Amino acid sequence: MADKLKRADGLPPAMIRLVKELSRLPGIGEKTAARLAFHLLNRHREEVIGLAESLLEMKERVGLCSGCFGLSDGNRCEICEDPAREIDLICVVEGPADLMAIERARGYPGVYHVLHGALAPLDGVGPEDLKIKELLARLSDPAAVREVIIATNATVEGEATALYLARLLKPLGVKTTRLARGLPAGGDLEYSDAATLQSAIVGRREL
């Protein structure tokens, strides 16, 4: 669709270029891109410059933390550097967005390990494509780690990754746990899917 946009549509080349760049973003088609471009055209110069600068700044500064492989603008992220965090409790997540979700929920006292993906053999994603070697390196002294919480998604790929990691960690003797599955907060039994209900029944707890 994007290559259908031409100078002949009555738009100046600079506008066409912007629309094409914007329509490369996920979930943004050419019509949305054109709407965004028209919006930006009418915004203050400072606002557009601010957006452009924040793009460059992000690409310039943000890299991976050498400790947990989460996002960081330094060698190590603020969580790994925080002396109040329990470094013997490691929560393994698929991506930075998952880390963010857990941080947002508040109250998790440990540190993280970001895998940057989940096992998906059909898509050609194997263990060597994830930060699994790096996780094992962090567990080189298993006695220094109290618990590894595997917090991959509750999807087929996330479950496969969790099982793979559990098997890998077992010989090390590290306590390995998985996030609980069950009804979400505010969840209605009537509208729950079968898999969620089965998890909720299997994982039932005594009151």
Add this chain to the structure above:
Amino acid sequence: MADKLKRADGLPPAMIRLVKELSRLPGIGEKTAARLAFHLLNRHREEVIGLAESLLEMKERVGLCSGCFGLSDGNRCEICEDPAREIDLICVVEGPADLMAIERARGYPGVYHVLHGALAPLDGVGPEDLKIKELLARLSDPAAVREVIIATNATVEGEATALYLARLLKPLGVKTTRLARGLPAGGDLEYSDAATLQSAIVGRREL
């Protein structure tokens, strides 16, 4: 929502800034902005720089054509400068996106006049907020203009603007027309709304 995003969510400040800037765009909430930011983080440096540059280039270069007030990266746009265009045929549209739609439909031989809005008294948009004075200036020699096609939207505001312009242009003696209304191409009578069907009946043509 956007001001809820804090450093405490485990994101580096440069990432938070980008998410905030992106979520100022229309139709993009904080979750979509975060998704876009994560996507951009994983893209090649060149791609992100390309997007930032196209934003700056657009803001730097694109202005309004001094002839039709459409978008242009020079003093006059390519349509006004095109010797093949009939300059005595002026199509009045609300915005640059409308001009683009007509250009895309191909075959319109004339030039344009972009109003940059439509009359909306309730929103405080009056005739002085649109490029109406400028349209009258272009009609200062009515004999030099063959026809003015009013192509404002078929909305309440667009219709009000069309009526206002028609009344304004009548004393000048310039032929003033309005885009036809009726069934859209491929339109199904069964699913047409009443207003469209009424327009189609009133505007029926002999075969």
